[in-house]
Amino acid sequence: MIHVVATINLKPGVRDQFLEIFKANVPNVLAERGCRSYVPTVDLESGIAAQGPLRPDTVVVDEIWADLDCLKAHLAAPHMAEYRAKVKDMVVSVELQVLQAV
Numbered sequence: 001m002i003h004v005v006a007t008i009n010l011k012p013g014v015r016d017q018f019l020e021i022f023k024a025n026v027p028n029v030l031a032e033r034g035c036r037s038y039v040p041t042v043d044l045e046s047g048i049a050a051q052g053p054l055r056p057d058t059v060v061v062d063e064i065w066a067d068l069d070c071l072k073a074h075l076a077a078p079h080m081a082e083y084r085a086k087v088k089d090m091v092v093s094v095e096l097q098v099l100q101a102v
Contacts, residue, residue: 002064003064005061015042032073033066034074035074037064038064041061042059
């Protein structure tokens, strides 16, 4: 299994609009070969001292893929190109962490 943490930093004030577009694409992603989980998340005020400051303009996508080939196919999927075109003016940066269990 491959775990991916995708941190998407957005322009101020567009998170709700971004999430609407993102969530519309989730069924397409879940239908892809090897997709085990694909969940957008946002910071939650927890009151836990070790938690960093809340990021109101950030979405973190928690993904699980069967293997690296499935992840690479996902990144090249036509519906992902369409999604990226729709959100390109909202996104400041994207950082991927590709992880494996040990």
